Amino acid sequence: MTVDVDDVLDIAVGVLVDAEGRLLIAQRRPDTPGAGFWEFPGGKREDGEAIFDCLGRELAEEIGVTDLRGAPLIRFAHDRGPRPVRLHVWRIDGWTGEPGGREGQTVRWIARDALDEVELLPATDVILAALALPRRYLITPRLSGADRKAWFGALEEALGRGTRLLRLRDPDLSDARYARLAEVVVEQAHRHGAAVLLDRDADMVETVGADGLHWSAERIAAARRRPLPRERWFAASAHDARELDAAIAVDADFATVSPVAVTASHPKAGPLGWPGFESQRDDRALPVYALGGLEVADESDALAHNAQGIAAIRGLWPGAADA
Ligand SMILES: Nc1nc2c([nH]c(=O)n2[C@@H]2O[C@H](COP(=O)(O)OP(=O)(O)OP(=O)(O)O)[C@@H](O)[C@H]2O)c(=O)[nH]1
Numbered sequence: 001m002t003v004d005v006d007d008v009l010d011i012a013v014g015v016l017v018d019a020e021g022r023l024l025i026a027q028r029r030p031d032t033p034g035a036g037f038w039e040f041p042g043g044k045r046e047d048g049e050a051i052f053d054c055l056g057r058e059l060a061e062e063i064g065v066t067d068l069r070g071a072p073l074i075r076f077a078h079d080r081g082p083r084p085v086r087l088h089v090w091r092i093d094g095w096t097g098e099p100g101g102r103e104g105q106t107v108r109w110i111a112r113d114a115l116d117e118v119e120l121l122p123a124t125d126v127i128l129a130a131l132a133l134p135r136r137y138l139i140t141p142r143l144s145g146a147d148r149k150a151w152f153g154a155l156e157e158a159l160g161r162g163t164r165l166l167r168l169r170d171p172d173l174s175d176a177r178y179a180r181l182a183e184v185v186v187e188q189a190h191r192h193g194a195a196v197l198l199d200r201d202a203d204m205v206e207t208v209g210a211d212g213l214h215w216s217a218e219r220i221a222a223a224r225r226r227p228l229p230r231e232r233w234f235a236a237s238a239h240d241a242r243e244l245d246a247a248i249a250v251d252a253d254f255a256t257v258s259p260v261a262v263t264a265s266h267p268k269a270g271p272l273g274w275p276g277f278e279s280q281r282d283d284r285a286l287p288v289y290a291l292g293g294l295e296v297a298d299e300s301d302a303l304a305h306n307a308q309g310i311a312a313i314r315g316l317w318p319g320a321a322d323a
Pocket residue numbers: 011012013032033034039040041042043044045058081082083085087121122123124
């Protein structure tokens with residue numbers, strides 16, 4: 001008998017999101033591993049089956065929906081459940097049919113802010129982080145040396161165009177000046193429902209009412225534990241697999257990996273390219289943005305290579321491309 005060295009099971013998972021933003025969850029039946037826990041519907045890939053075909057088959061069998069419309073959300077491996085699995089998770093925004101428990105399982109729609117009322121399968125936190133994060137992550141260009149009015153005008157335009165997550169980056173500013181800027185930016189961003197991450201000490205997040213931190217790979221390497229509670233975002237910069245592992249070790253919610261392409265801000269760094277990005281990112285259990293020389297047109301490549309989306313300074317800053 002031959003032993004399958006890759007004994008990780010490939011599982012296709014679909015997160016159905018309705019018009020109100022609620023999610024469809026199903027309770028595992030009593031006779032299955034993980035019985036009683038709630039999960040997103042899905043199941044094991046059969047030999048030779050394409051993963052999206054597997055998703056279509058499982059969702060038709062389990063909840064009676066077909067004709068799925070959606071996009072890949074995240075692929076990650078974990079061994080926190082009954083057995084090691086690699087989850088291929090899709091966000092599904094359109095389908096045909098009325099979802100219901102076709103195999104005797106209970107299913108229900110649940111608002112995201114009610115999810116702590118139910119016991120979810122371990123590692124669902126990774127899926128929820130990916131769902132909560134946008135496809136685009138704006139890193140602000142330096143304000144120092146720029147025209148202040150134009151900078152704030154561009155920020156307003158970016159927020160108006162739908163930016164929902166940004167990192168305030170200005171390494172030239174002292175902590176005191178950075179904190180003063182952060183207060184203004186947080187207020188402006190919150191008016192648009194956008195979250196702001198800072199790259200300084202954890203205390204400043206509280207002081208200026210920001211939404212979290214994004215630390216450099218050096219700072220992550222020196223950190224002993226997560227500096228913020230779970231309610232805030234904690235993000236990490238990484239450039240390779242080792243730095244991503246360091247981010248996971250301090251319980252980061254998500255990371256960036258760079259540089260994917262040649263960048264204006266770091267011209268000397270050799271780009272990874274998409275295959276390099278995907279092999280460094282691998283199937284680690286956290287959302288990872290692709291960063292470095294990317295723009296909106298690169299988003300579909302990013303999704304195809306297991307990225308949460310793209311992070312960028314110039315590529316997402318209004319007017320930067322023509323500057
Ligand atoms: N469907 C689903 N499975 C998940 C999630 N997270 C997670 O770790 N898993 C794991 O992935 C595996 C799914 O296997 P399954 O038993 O449901 O697959 P299946 O529908 O083909 O089952 P079957 O063997 O009864 O036909 C389980 O070990 C489950 O614990 C999730 O969010 N959704």
